[in-house]
Amino acid sequence: MTTAPTFRLEASPAARTVLRVENLGKIYGGLVALRDVDLSVRAGTIHGLLGENGAGKSTLVGIMSGQRKPTSGTIYLDEKPLAHVDVQAMEKAGVFLVTQEPMIIDHLSAAENLMLGIWPKRRFGFVNWRKLRQDAERMLKGTGIAADARAGALDAVARRKINILRAMFSGGKVIILDEPTAALTVDDRAQLFDFMRRLKSEGVTFIFISHFNDEILEICDAVSVLRDGRYAGGSEDVGSLTSEDLSELVLGRGLVLFEREKRQFSAGAPAVILKDIRSGTLDVPSLAIRAGEIVGVTGLPGGGGKELARALFGLQRASSGTITFVDGEARTLPAHPAEAFADGIAYLSDDRRKDGSISQMSIAENISLSAEVALARGAFMNAEQERALSQRYFQSLGIKAPNSEVAVDTLSGGNQQKVCLGRVLATKPKLLMLDEPTRGIDVGVKQDVLRIVDELSRTGVSVIIISTDTDELVRAVDRVLIFHNGRIREELAGEAISRSRLRNLG
Ligand SMILES: Nc1ncnc2c1ncn2[C@@H]1O[C@H](COP(=O)(O)OP(=O)(O)OP(=O)(O)O)[C@@H](O)[C@H]1O
Numbered sequence: 171m172t173t174a175p176t177f178r179l180e181a182s183p184a185a186r187t188v189l190r191v192e193n194l195g196k197i198y199g200g201l202v203a204l205r206d207v208d209l210s211v212r213a214g215t216i217h218g219l220l221g222e223n224g225a226g227k228s229t230l231v232g233i234m235s236g237q238r239k240p241t242s243g244t245i246y247l248d249e250k251p252l253a254h255v256d257v258q259a260m261e262k263a264g265v266f267l268v269t270q271e272p273m274i275i276d277h278l279s280a281a282e283n284l285m286l287g288i289w290p291k292r293r294f295g296f297v298n299w300r301k302l303r304q305d306a307e308r309m310l311k312g313t314g315i316a317a318d319a320r321a322g323a324l325d326a327v328a329r330r331k332i333n334i335l336r337a338m339f340s341g342g343k344v345i346i347l348d349e350p351t352a353a354l355t356v357d358d359r360a361q362l363f364d365f366m367r368r369l370k371s372e373g374v375t376f377i378f379i380s381h382f383n384d385e386i387l388e389i390c391d392a393v394s395v396l397r398d399g400r401y402a403g404g405s406e407d408v409g410s411l412t413s414e415d416l417s418e419l420v421l422g423r424g425l426v427l428f429e430r431e432k433r434q435f436s437a438g439a440p441a442v443i444l445k446d447i448r449s450g451t452l453d454v455p456s457l458a459i460r461a462g463e464i465v466g467v468t469g470l471p472g473g474g475g476k477e478l479a480r481a482l483f484g485l486q487r488a489s490s491g492t493i494t495f496v497d498g499e500a501r502t503l504p505a506h507p508a509e510a511f512a513d514g515i516a517y518l519s520d521d522r523r524k525d526g527s528i529s530q531m532s533i534a535e536n537i538s539l540s541a542e543v544a545l546a547r548g549a550f551m552n553a554e555q556e557r558a559l560s561q562r563y564f565q566s567l568g569i570k571a572p573n574s575e576v577a578v579d580t581l582s583g584g585n586q587q588k589v590c591l592g593r594v595l596a597t598k599p600k601l602l603m604l605d606e607p608t609r610g611i612d613v614g615v616k617q618d619v620l621r622i623v624d625e626l627s628r629t630g631v632s633v634i635i636i637s638t639d640t641d642e643l644v645r646a647v648d649r650v651l652i653f654h655n656g657r658i659r660e661e662l663a664g665e666a667i668s669r670s671r672l673r674n675l676g
């Protein structure tokens with residue numbers, strides 16, 4: 171018998187509740203982030219947590235794991251109210267949080283980073299370090315990360331993986347994953363889900379935050395949705411829900427998916443011509459992009475797509491290569507991002523902590539800063555122009571904050587991503603390169619971002635989108651380049667850009 175989706179979380183008498191919050195509230199300054207949230211998580215289940223950017227997901231799991239203090243409310247572990255909640259107490263009780271931004275100790279090796287979760291717990295007990303190390307090395311095998319690699323030298327994806335593996339390795343009984351899959355490849359994701367299923371069969375409980383409905387449907391048993399800091403509904407039976415049900419719960423309305431009107435670019439004259447781009451293993455003899463064309467770039471990590479963008483933006487040394495814009499002469503690749511900006515090349519990094527400037531600077535300052543660097547070729551902006559510019563992106567990207575003077579590091583993860591995007595868009599580039607532009611962005615805003623990039627392309631900007639998001643590639647780009655071992659292995663256009671083709675890149 172099938173039942174209609176119930177959007178009310180019913181406590182099932184059969185399963186024990188392992189973690190529960192009651193009347194939970196959180197106020198940051200004057201901002202109410204959580205209001206009267208009641209939520210229970212049953213032992214041995216994978217519990218999805220959904221909601222728009224800024225809905226309060228990270229705040230909620232931050233409180234559950236002792237990293238943030240609630241303003242009001244009670245946390246129950248195994249139905250016992252907790253009097254004192256901090257990170258140490260919660261980790262001791264077996265509750266681990268993997269945060270949205272990787273927490274990695276740069277000077278330690280990959281294997282040592284995995285073992286970090288074990289250290290404080292068993293400092294005074296007996297630890298078989300040799301065996302532990304062997305276990306860590308075994309766990310890293312097949313992830314493409316060398317056990318003795320210095321963590322600081324690893325790329326964003328590898329750092330995320332280490333963060334996740336550490337929680338798996340910690341022996342926790344409740345593991346909370348805050349957007350763990352952002353920018354993982356299809357293979358990585360499958361591997362993570364396998365891990366989760368295996369640990370679940372051993373009785374581990376997961377709380378899993380994701381903006382991808384298909385992931386929630388695939389891996390979760392139950393789901394809860396937050397909307398504007400309140401509990402907006404949920405289900406103990408995810409199997410009875412559809413992706414549309416989830417979007418509606420999250421947004422409070424239906425979702426209209428953006429679909430780019432695909433255009434034929436083979437006829438037009440190229441606007442950007444790249445020649446002999448070599449950097450490390452990267453080897454691109456020739457690539458032309460037309461004005462207004464959106465080129466998707468994908469492949470396995472290290473395949474070359476990201477390396478190409480970083481070389482073009484002056485973040486990675488190139489041993490050879492020229493870039494020619496239609497209205498100019500061939501020039502060597504920029505040696506530095508400031509030079510790239512001045513040439514009309516902009517890049518949104520996928521590692522906003524490392525390369526972007528997520529800081530205590532305000533949203534407005536963040537948005538106008540790069541624009542000023544870019545405009546330094548010509549004019550300077552006065553304060554009024556600066557304000558108008560940042561206000562425009564603040565509004566068009568729907569950044570959720572009281573105003574644009576708010577410090578960026580108080581924003582939710584998805585809203586920080588929007589600020590970074592605003593920064594590069596504001597430079598008015600000729601070639602715009604976006605590395606995972608919708609990572610961490612909710613389903614609704616994702617459509618807005620794709621629409622904004624689409625509109626920008628219609629003004630003649632050439633765009634490269636580096637993405638592991640199959641759905642985004644299928645809906646938003648004109649042509650896809652699949653990179654492998656530093657080279658363009660395959661090019662797909664029009665109807666050939668299919669989900670099934672992009673799912674199997676190995
Ligand atoms: N340290 C802080 N100081 C002030 N406000 C904060 C702070 N941390 C979070 N907030 C605010 O609390 C609200 C909820 O943020 P939270 O990070 O919990 O959202 P989220 O659901 O995790 O969103 P996302 O999907 O973007 O990660 C947001 O409006 C955010 O700006």
Ligand SMILES: [Mg+2]
Pocket residue numbers: 227228229270348582583584
């Ligand atoms: Mg968050």
